[in-house]
Amino acid sequence: MLIDFFLHLKARKLPVSTREFLTVLEGLRDRVCGHSIDDFYFYARTCLVKDESLYDRFDQAFGEYFKGVTEIPGLDAELPEDWLRAMMKKHLSAEERAKLEKLGWDKLMEEFRKRLKEQKGRHQGGSKWIGTGGSSPFGNNGTHPEGIRVGGESAGNRTAVKVWDKREFRNLDDSVELGTRNIKVALRRLRRFARDGAAEELDLDGTIAATARNAGWLDLMMRPERHNAVKVLLFLDVGGSMDDHIKVCEELFSACRLEFKHLEYFYFHNCVYEGVWRDNHRRHAERTPVLDVIHKYGPDYKLIFVGDATMSPYEILHPHGSVEHMNPEPGSAWLRRLLDAYPAAAWLNPEPERLWPYRQSIELIHQIMGTRMFPLTLEGIARAMQTLSKKH
Structure with a gap:
C-alpha cells in the first residue's frame, strides 16, 4: 500500500x-x-x-x-491503560446528551450555591448533587454540556464553564529548536532593521572596494551595526485545551525569542482579564495588571495573541465568567482595551481553521479582533506578519 x-x-x-x-x-x-x-x-x-x-x-x-481511510492498516497498537479506564466511565448517547439542560450562567450559579448548602455527603453518579461520574452539572469526571468542575480531574469533555480547583500550568520552553527554522523565516516578515550608532560592524564589500582603490593596502571600512527595531508584545494562552498545542507554541515562542530583540511576553488562561503573568509557577502570587502593561509599553508595540479561543462564551461576555476566578469585567472588555492601545494586533490560533465556524467562542474572538485571527501555520503566520507590518 x-x-x-x-x-x-x-x-x-x-x-x-x-x-x-x-x-x-x-x-x-x-x-x-x-x-x-x-x-x-x-x-x-x-x-x-x-x-x-x-x-x-x-x-x-x-x-x-487516502480518501476515506482513517488509520494505516497493519500497525497494531496497544490500548494505553488510561484509555481502558476511560472506557469504563459512563458515556451518554447523543439523545441522552441532548436531554441534559443547559441552565445558563445565572441559574447555574444559583443552583450551585443551593447544592453547597444542602449537600451533606459524597455522591457518585446521579444527575443532581455535587459528585463524580454522573450527569450532574456539578462535580468531576462526569458528562454535562455545561457545568462547574469541582476538584478531581476532567473527564476530557472540556465543557466546564468554571473550575473550582487550583490548577498548575508550566512555562513554555524558549529553548526548543526542532521545527523553529521555518517559523523564524515567517516571522522575519515583521522585522524592521534600523542603524544603531553605538556599535559598528565590518563592511566587507566596502573594505574590499576600498582596499582595491588603495593599491592593495588594507583599508577597513566600518558601518553602524543593524538591529531589529520592531517591538513585540506576546500574550500566550496556557493550560486546559492549550495542552494539546504545547509543541507548536513552544516552537513559536522559541522562534520569537530568537527573532525579536524587543520582545515582552505574558501568559493568560482562555481569555485576557485584569491580570496576566510571566511565570506560571507563581501565577497566583505574582500577577501584572493589564493596565500596567498598557501604561508601560507604548502603542508602537505589535500585539500578538496566541490561543485556541476555545472556551465557554461566558468567559468572553460575562462578568464572573472566568473559569478560574470571579472577574469583575468580561474578557471582551479587556481585549478591546488592549486593541485600542495597540492598533497593530493579530491572534494566532492553533486550532484548524476549518473548525472555527463551529465554535461560538472562536467566532466571538474573531469578531472582536476584527477578523485579524490567523491559523498557527507557516502560511497563517506569514499573513499575520503582513497584517502587523501595515501602517495604522
Whole structure:
C-alpha cells in the first residue's frame, strides 16, 4: 500500500526520493508515528517534503490517495491503560446528551450555591448533587454540556464553564529548536532593521572596494551595526485545551525569542482579564495588571495573541465568567482595551481553521479582533506578519 503511495506522489510531480521513503518505513517500524491517518500525514510530510512551498501539492496528493481511510492498516497498537479506564466511565448517547439542560450562567450559579448548602455527603453518579461520574452539572469526571468542575480531574469533555480547583500550568520552553527554522523565516516578515550608532560592524564589500582603490593596502571600512527595531508584545494562552498545542507554541515562542530583540511576553488562561503573568509557577502570587502593561509599553508595540479561543462564551461576555476566578469585567472588555492601545494586533490560533465556524467562542474572538485571527501555520503566520507590518 505504501509503495503505491510513494509512486502516487512521484506521479504528482513531488520530488520524493527512495531514501526518504525508506526513512518513512523505518519510522513506522520503530513506532515513531501513531496509526491514525492524521499522525501518518504529519510524519510523512516531515520526511518526504523538503520545501514548504510543496505542502499544498502534497496535501492534494495525500487526500486523493487516502480518501476515506482513517488509520494505516497493519500497525497494531496497544490500548494505553488510561484509555481502558476511560472506557469504563459512563458515556451518554447523543439523545441522552441532548436531554441534559443547559441552565445558563445565572441559574447555574444559583443552583450551585443551593447544592453547597444542602449537600451533606459524597455522591457518585446521579444527575443532581455535587459528585463524580454522573450527569450532574456539578462535580468531576462526569458528562454535562455545561457545568462547574469541582476538584478531581476532567473527564476530557472540556465543557466546564468554571473550575473550582487550583490548577498548575508550566512555562513554555524558549529553548526548543526542532521545527523553529521555518517559523523564524515567517516571522522575519515583521522585522524592521534600523542603524544603531553605538556599535559598528565590518563592511566587507566596502573594505574590499576600498582596499582595491588603495593599491592593495588594507583599508577597513566600518558601518553602524543593524538591529531589529520592531517591538513585540506576546500574550500566550496556557493550560486546559492549550495542552494539546504545547509543541507548536513552544516552537513559536522559541522562534520569537530568537527573532525579536524587543520582545515582552505574558501568559493568560482562555481569555485576557485584569491580570496576566510571566511565570506560571507563581501565577497566583505574582500577577501584572493589564493596565500596567498598557501604561508601560507604548502603542508602537505589535500585539500578538496566541490561543485556541476555545472556551465557554461566558468567559468572553460575562462578568464572573472566568473559569478560574470571579472577574469583575468580561474578557471582551479587556481585549478591546488592549486593541485600542495597540492598533497593530493579530491572534494566532492553533486550532484548524476549518473548525472555527463551529465554535461560538472562536467566532466571538474573531469578531472582536476584527477578523485579524490567523491559523498557527507557516502560511497563517506569514499573513499575520503582513497584517502587523501595515501602517495604522
